Amino acid sequence: MNSIKRFFTDRESLAPALVTLFAGLFSLLAGIVLIFIVSKNPVQSVRNFLLAPFLRSYNFYYLLIVMVPITFTGLALCIVYQLRYMSLIVDASFYTGAVVATALGTLISLPSGVHPAVAMIAAGIVGGLIGLLPAILKIRWRANELVSSLMLNYVFYFLGSFVILYYLRDRSQTILSSLPFKKTFLLPRLVANTQLHVGFLIAAGFVVLVSIFLYRTRWGYEIRLTGANPRFAMYAGIPVTSVILYAHFISGFLGGVGGAVEMSGLYRAFIWQMNPSYAWDGVIVAMLARRNPKFVPLSALFFAYLRVGADFMSRRGDVAFEFITLLQGLIILILASDRIVNYFRERQLRKQLLKNSRRESR
């Protein structure tokens, strides 16, 4: 509660908060304008877009389900962004995590409860190791981490779909699908007769864990300090290289676990025909949360709301779902612009000065 109060009274954080709000509203507005341009029945489409979660209870639960993967990728990217790194490797971690979980979910037998947990940990470790790669390339060979991570994302995507196709495929199915998961692998439902699964609680748990980790432990402090000023951190005796490495491992770990949770919670077999690329959603979630894990649920909720709205609208009308990706890009553009942040900050400062000078003249 205290932090919420501080959030709204702290002058320093109010300007970015306003920008965040502005980016959110602007993207909604841009979405509505776009719908009016292309839709034959714009009013209906806008209604479906904005009110989807409240029109059908199915949509409401769907909103909560969508929050799960983007919370994981959002948390993962919060850690990377705390370091001021740009690596997007969490996409590969997430996808490969899902593949690893599929392998463990179909091939081995374990008691229920233990089975998904083992799969998540294994997926997390694999995801973490993948997450290390761009960091190593950057530290050892100064290769730009964004470029190398995007390349690696392609490599791991093809590798993953290779494993599914050649080792785990259910040949009795006509469409591409892995063998069905063992019953013990599936996570229990949270609410009967909906798809809402225990993964939602796991994601919530990780939000708390990562918040504590980043803001209440030594390791988290080292990450934040290294990100804020690597040279200072080095002179302060922080082992910068290993900080960067474990931060990337943890980030990848979160991605891998996210992939595993998605598999065991939502599906009965691996049926992704292409990479869902939740990492891009994670970019927005982390940016809207301003790298602070504690705000991730809020921004994940907002983004899931956009996604569900776009999905519902596209299924009931003539507007393509991809328009969500368009909005995504617009939000990042706004959030990335220093000038826009500064505009709000300056305006605030001017008001403050004006108030002060009036007080003085009185």
Next chain:
Amino acid sequence: MIHFIAGVVTSANYWFIVLRSTAPILLVTLGAVITAQAGIMNMALEGSMLWAALTGVIVSAATQNVWIGLLAGIGASVLVALVLGLFALKLHANPVLSGVALNLVATGGTVFVLFSLTGDKGISSSLASKVLPSLSIPVVKDIPWIGKVVSGQNIVVYIAAVSVVVIDLILRRFAIGRRIRATGENVEAARAAGINPVRIKFFTLIISGILAGFAGCFLSMGYTSNFTSGIAAGRGYVANAAQVVAGGTAVGSIFAAMLFGLTDAMATYLQNIGLMPELIQALPYAVTILGFVVVTFVRDRREAERKRKLFAGTAMQKEKADAA
């Protein structure tokens, strides 16, 4: 296996495909090189290509003139580069992040526009778009092996070759090249020397937009004859890796782009004999990373060596001065 690869590598058809798949990468790599020389990373090349590919198809279908389509495609591509300039240079946004954002806008936006126009999300086959012509070169086409490789390529392949010369001239022979490199080296020094860095950066962005426009139009109106969603397939990102491999020169870009082209063409071949397409599709990207890492490693090594010598030299001079 080795026998098969040896057979492929000596066939004229393989090299024909190599040139064909190298051309678009070469064009965007040149674009990445010229902007990087000015000190701005054009991450939006992917988006530029996507918009160019789609615009080219739509306009050529509407006007039934492939050249107007090409022009419109290039226009769209340049527009993306200018928007990147607007955000990165005028609004002081992080250039990499805004580039990535523009790519997202392009990935979603092209599909969105395609669907709104045709009702199809995947492919533009319902649009009667035109294809850029192939050229056969008079004398060269009669040379036995070389003629089969070099002649009969799409016009954009030749444009890519010409672009190498043009970019090389711009960077190394013209006065603007010196200004570009000065801006990339040290913005403050460039400004002190009376150069307007923002204008220089915008100039390089426009050039890279034109190059990416050719590449994008080639993909949808030459390499294939349709726009398909995500047609750029990460080539814009590959270009930014290849740019490093190229070492900031136009001629280096040929080798960097060839690296991708060779593996890409080989992947096409190996796929044909039924050799696990998924793994092979990953090859070009993996090889690009490898090249990227090796080149940065070697360059850093050389740089360190140079610095060491430099310092050793000055130290020696100092010693001499002290002794005297």
